[in-house]
Amino acid sequence: MPEPGFDLVLTEDAKANRQAIERLLSTGAGGTIRLPAGTFPLDRGLVVGAGWTLAGAARPDGPVTTWLTSPAPDHEPIVHVLGGRVTIQDIGLRPPPSAPGEHGGDLGTAITVGRYLYPAEAEWIEGVRIRRIQVDRPDTRAANCIALVGAVRDITISDVSIVGGCTGIAVHWGAVGSGVDSIVGPSYHPHHIEITDLRVTDAFEGFYLSSVHDVTVDRARLSRVEIGFRLLPGDNTDRFHTTADNPIGERIRVSGAHVCWTGPLYAIRIAGWGRSEIDHSIRVLAYRDVVVADCTLVPLPPTGSGDPLRSRSPVVVEQASGVLLDNIRVDLRETATTPTGAGVACCVRPGTAPG
Numbered sequence: 001m002p003e004p005g006f007d008l009v010l011t012e013d014a015k016a017n018r019q020a021i022e023r024l025l026s027t028g029a030g031g032t033i034r035l036p037a038g039t040f041p042l043d044r045g046l047v048v049g050a051g052w053t054l055a056g057a058a059r060p061d062g063p064v065t066t067w068l069t070s071p072a073p074d075h076e077p078i079v080h081v082l083g084g085r086v087t088i089q090d091i092g093l094r095p096p097p098s099a100p101g102e103h104g105g106d107l108g109t110a111i112t113v114g115r116y117l118y119p120a121e122a123e124w125i126e127g128v129r130i131r132r133i134q135v136d137r138p139d140t141r142a143a144n145c146i147a148l149v150g151a152v153r154d155i156t157i158s159d160v161s162i163v164g165g166c167t168g169i170a171v172h173w174g175a176v177g178s179g180v181d182s183i184v185g186p187s188y189h190p191h192h193i194e195i196t197d198l199r200v201t202d203a204f205e206g207f208y209l210s211s212v213h214d215v216t217v218d219r220a221r222l223s224r225v226e227i228g229f230r231l232l233p234g235d236n237t238d239r240f241h242t243t244a245d246n247p248i249g250e251r252i253r254v255s256g257a258h259v260c261w262t263g264p265l266y267a268i269r270i271a272g273w274g275r276s277e278i279d280h281s282i283r284v285l286a287y288r289d290v291v292v293a294d295c296t297l298v299p300l301p302p303t304g305s306g307d308p309l310r311s312r313s314p315v316v317v318e319q320a321s322g323v324l325l326d327n328i329r330v331d332l333r334e335t336a337t338t339p340t341g342a343g344v345a346c347c348v349r350p351g352t353a354p355g
Contacts (some may be wrong), residue, residue: 003053004031014041021054028251035091037065045076050083051350055312056090060138064134067092075100075143077295081114085127092134095165099142103180105170106142106150109137114150114190118176122188126154141204150174151188161199168200168222173234175210179255180277189213189248189284199226210234211274211285219256226263228301229254231292232286233274233324249322252290260298266313267297268328274318285313287322298331 003109006024010017017040024033037057048054055067068079068091070329078093079126088111106116113128145165149172161166168280171190177183191214198220199207200306206222209215210233222228232279233249249272261267270292297314314330317323 003051004029006031007034008036008071010038010040011038012041012157014043016045017072018042018044018318021352024054025049035066035068038251039067042070042078043069044073045070045080046082046346047079048079048083048086048088050082051059051085053089054079054091055087055119056092059077059090059132064090064092064132066090067094069094069096071096072134075104076106077112081111081128082125084125085111086183087129087131088133089129090133091130095135095137095143095145096314097137097140097142099140105144105167105172106147106174109147110137111143112147112149113155114148114152114174114188115137116149116172116174117178117180117183118150118174118188119178120149121176121186122174124151124153126152128152129154130154130157131159133160135160135162135168137252138162138202141166142162144170145200145203146170147172148190148193150190154192155190155194157193157195157198157199161201162203163201165203167205168203169195170306171207171209171212171215171294175240181339183240183278187211187240189234189241193213194218195220203231206257207231211248212252214251216252217254217257220254220258222257222259222261224300225259225261226260227265227269228257228261228267229231230271230295231287231290231320232269233283247288249285249290250288250347252287253293255291255293257295258298259295260300262300262303263281264302264312266316268292268295268314269316269318270320270323270329271318272322273318284319288322290320291326292321292323292328293326295327296329296331 032053093110100107144167175187193215205227208230210232
């Protein structure tokens with residue numbers, strides 16, 4: 001049977017808009033909620049459970065025509081996906097200024113799938129599709145825009161445009177524990193993630209992948225970012241990972257990225273070491289079958305003073321010998337339209353102190 005569909009009428013009343021959407025979501029029946037064209041406020045964020053599609057007005061080409069805004073109290077995401085088989089599509093999101101802190105990467109976002117910290121063992125969220133989404137948050141770099149966190153798998157993100165914010169798409173492990181310094185495990189590592197046609201402009205960073213496996217990122221265009229992207233092992237690497245048949249740090253591919261970066265340090269950082277928040281020990285995660293290929297890096301004039309003892313390197317690799325760099329090009333012109341094929345300067349560091 002076809003899933004039920006609901007066409008909503010939204011207004012300028014933020015509370016009524018949120019309640020109208022929540023009334024449908026609370027039934028738990030699943031289906032498609034179709035939102036009209038226009039800009040509509042919500043008085044707080046939405047929690048989307050299993051089986052729902054949240055869709056803006058259809059847009060065969062061009063920018064989205066349905067926009068949601070929200071003050072999102074207590075750093076709530078505007079849309080928090082906590083169930084599987086969910087689709088979010090054809091919607092623009094304008095999160096408010098938010099500064100959730102160093103370990104609040106899943107908070108203050110436009111969209112978060114999953115959680116960072118869990119009170120008990122969690123069920124996996126899977127089968128989530130995020131497509132044709134725009135995020136606009138030019139007034140802050142303190143919160144991420146889209147976060148995939150913890151027990152999430154089989155996620156596809158395609159045709160997403162982001163302006164502003166800290167990290168465009170943050171993919172981060174999660175775990176059972178009351179805080180980052182009191183994790184007891186198990187830990188959950190996002191996997192079978194596919195990101196295509198990502199565009200990030202004027203953000204701190206395009207994307208990062210922290211303690212994941214089986215992830216592909218293809219055709220990311222990252223413009224005027226301080227950092228293009230990072231591959232990271234996670235603060236506690238694999239000490240709480242219990243699934244031996246899916247070791248983290250494996251089968252990761254980033255290809256076709258075009259990065260115009262303004263930061264004082266690097267366009268790409270690949271690190272195999274992490275310092276635990278629990279006992280402050282340093283552990284190294286072994287990468288296997290990890291490829292970063294066919295990327296063009298354009299160094300723009302740096303926007304920050306940086307550390308005078310550290311050089312500005314397009315690529316920094318720290319204890320990550322299992323990563324293959326293939327066809328990484330640097331275009332030394334301020335504006336690049338065609339890759340020049342210039343050689344890449346790569347800095348390899350031992351990783352004995354945070355980068």
